[in-house]
Amino acid sequence: MCGPFKGCQGILRLLEIIFSAIPVIIVILRDKMTSPWGVWCEFVWVFCIIVPLVLSVVEDRMLHILLAAFLPDWADLTCGLTTLCAVMITSATIIFLVVFVCLSCIVDILCFIFSLVATVVFLCDTVNQRKMLPSGYLCGRRGVLRTAEAFIACIILTAATDHFVNAEWSFHPFGLTCCIIVFAVCLLVTVVIIVLNLLKLLQCLLSFGLNVMEIVFNIVAVLLYLVAVILWPVFGYKRHEYNPYICGECSYANMNTVTIGAIINLVFYILDLVLCF
Numbered sequence: 001m002c003g004p005f006k007g008c009q010g011i012l013r014l015l016e017i018i019f020s021a022i023p024v025i026i027v028i029l030r031d032k033m034t035s036p037w038g039v040w041c042e043f044v045w046v047f048c049i050i051v052p053l054v055l056s057v058v059e060d061r062m063l064h065i066l067l068a069a070f071l072p073d074w075a076d077l078t079c080g081l082t083t084l085c086a087v088m089i090t091s092a093t094i095i096f097l098v099v100f101v102c103l104s105c106i107v108d109i110l111c112f113i114f115s116l117v118a119t120v121v122f123l124c125d126t127v128n129q130r131k132m133l134p135s136g137y138l139c140g141r142r143g144v145l146r147t148a149e150a151f152i153a154c155i156i157l158t159a160a161t162d163h164f165v166n167a168e169w170s171f172h173p174f175g176l177t178c179c180i181i182v183f184a185v186c187l188l189v190t191v192v193i194i195v196l197n198l199l200k201l202l203q204c205l206l207s208f209g210l211n212v213m214e215i216v217f218n219i220v221a222v223l224l225y226l227v228a229v230i231l232w233p234v235f236g237y238k239r240h241e242y243n244p245y246i247c248g249e250c251s252y253a254n255m256n257t258v259t260i261g262a263i264i265n266l267v268f269y270i271l272d273l274v275l276c277f
Contacts, residue, residue, distance in 0.1 A: 004060035012125045013052035019118035020048040020089065023096075026111045036161040037099045040154070041115075044092035048085045048118065055081065070199055073136045077198070079129040080138025084147055086122035091155065093119045137197045142275055146194050149268050153187035156261040163236075163254035175235035179228040183262070186221050186269075193217065211276065218273035225266040233259055 004010060024045045033039050055078055058064050064074045071077060093115040101108045130139075137143040160180050164172065196210055236255045 004056035006060075008128070009125075010056060012121060012128070013056050015121045016052045016085070016118060016125065017049050019114050019121060020045045022114040023111045023118070024049070026107060026114070030107050030111075035099065036158050036165060037095050040158045041092040041096050044088045045115070045118075048089050048122065051081050051085050073134060075129070075132060075134035076136025076139050079126070079132075079134045080136070080143060080147070082122065082129055083126045083138075084151070086119070086126045087151060089115065089119050089122055091151075142272070143194070143197070145268055145272050145275070146190055146197075149265055149272070150187055150190045150194065152261050152265045152268070153183055153190065156183050156258050156265070157187065159254040159257035159261065163258065166254070173235040175231040179232045179258075179262075182224045182228045186224060186265075189217055189221075215273070215276045218269055218276060221269045222266065222273060225262060225269060229259070229262045229266055232262060 024042060027033060027038070027042060033042055058067075064071070093112065096108070096115060097112050101112050138147065157180065160176075160183065164176075193210075193214060232255075236258070
């Protein structure tokens with residue numbers, strides 16, 4: 001194998017790109033995705049194409065040596081991103097199976113099969129890289145926890161968006177809107193914190209200030225998520241004189257997903273706050 005796809009690692013990344021690209025092509029040729037869950041699956045497949053491609057090109061051109069002054073240990077970064085891809089594509093494969101696949105949907109079944117193969121390849125790549133025991137932020141407890149918070153928030157926002165799409169446009173209670181704002185803001189700040197922790201130069205300049213910022217943010221995030229965990233069920237499961245949903249089962253599935261996801265992220269932020277001390 002020539003070019004950037006050399007050795008066992010290169011072959012795995014090539015397979016990741018191929019089997020992640022096929023579902024995207026199938027979906028594009030089939031029809032435009034309008035469901036938020038479908039958009040999430042498409043985003044994940046594209047993300048899982050870009051990450052191994054960029055990592056392979058950077059390593060082939062030896063650019064990671066030039067970036068060593070700004071980025072953390074390269075093995076930690078590649079392992080962390082590969083693990084993130086494995087988790088994301090696992091979620092996309094399961095979601096696509098549950099939401100779109102039926103016994104008569106041949107095209108969707110093929111899409112699911114290729115996504116499943118890509119998931120297996122990413123999991124094998126993750127296990128292979130974890131065997132090398134990379135040390136760094138993304139592979140450490142704090143990095144794994146932050147990444148989990150961001151991932152769960154993405155699932156929450158997708159479910160919340162799908163809930164609003166399936167509901168009548170007039171059924172947008174202020175409490176649910178506030179919850180979505182909480183989820184989005186916490187996701188944005190969490191991603192910023194991950195990036196700040198990955199940049200060595202900023203770590204040196206903001207080592208103490210960054211830790212204080214994380215403590216303050218975790219306290220605020222715990223309080224906001226606590227409010228959201230209360231508001232979302234109160235306004236979402238409230239009985240109305242009319243049925244505000246086009247698809248009742250879908251709506252309650254999304255409601256349950258957001259509720260459970262918010263509780264999980266609340267626990268994660270509490271654990272993160274404890275680790276800050």
